[in-house]
Amino acid sequence: MSVIETRELVKTYGTGEAQVSALRGVSIKIERGELVAIMGPSGSGKSTLLTLLGGVETPSSGQVLLEGIDIASLNDDDRTKLRRRRLGFIFQSFNLLPNLSALENVTLPMELDGTSAREAVVRAREVLNQVELDHRRDHRPSQLSGGEQQRVAIARALAIRPALLLADEPTGNLDTRQAARTIELLENLVTAHAQTIVLVTHDRAAAEVAKRLICIRDGRVESDGPIENGIPEMHLVRSHGT
DSSP, X not given: OOSEEEEEEEXXXXXXXXXXXXXXXXXXXXXXXXXXXXXXXTTSSHHHHHHHHTTSSOOSEEEEEETTEEGGXXXXXXXXXXXXXXXXXXXXXXXXXXXXXXXXXXHHHHHHTTOOHHHHHHHHHHHHXXXXXXXXXXXXXXXXXXHHHHHHHHHHHHHTOOSEEEEESTTTTSOHHHHHHHHHHHHHHHHHXXXXXXXXXXXXXXXXXXXXXXXXXXXXXXXXXXXXXXXXXXXXXXXXXX
């Protein structure tokens, strides 16, 4: 069974003359332990695809199957629970709570889902150590560098032991050195821990770490396969739309 699979995925916004087709029949399968990069020009549909993979939105038609479960068929509460327990999210802007320490930022989602405070701390320290930040666990985001904040965000995503990690431009706010360290960490999660990761990026270095590249154009999969001959320049354009 694939970790995540889409079948003829369609997503439209608006109606009538204002209707926009963001995705037009996207079918992909991603297996356990794969690091897959998704690229495409602005407005291609790659960000929309990521929100559907994460159950943040539901498709207009088609299916998104997470470990065999059709996300769109779930009611809002069940979809939220599935998202909270089986999906980890990493964002360009880190999305850490400024008044909480690194440790508290990692433990909070687990505690909100019913994990005991003691167990949440144990798991949080485990993943903070994994990203080499346990020694900074009592620092607030303002006391951490951008790269450190992103590693806290990665630890938070890993703490729930997700089936799938979704990363949206995770190096977008980092300098070259910090971006390289983040990429190295994501690669290690795959090689050492068989973590499944889907990465939307415009960053050539980040994409080239992936063994597989899916290129999206005009809401359709233009190509899907191993990265062998480099990445076309058209896929390196930062997306501000779908």
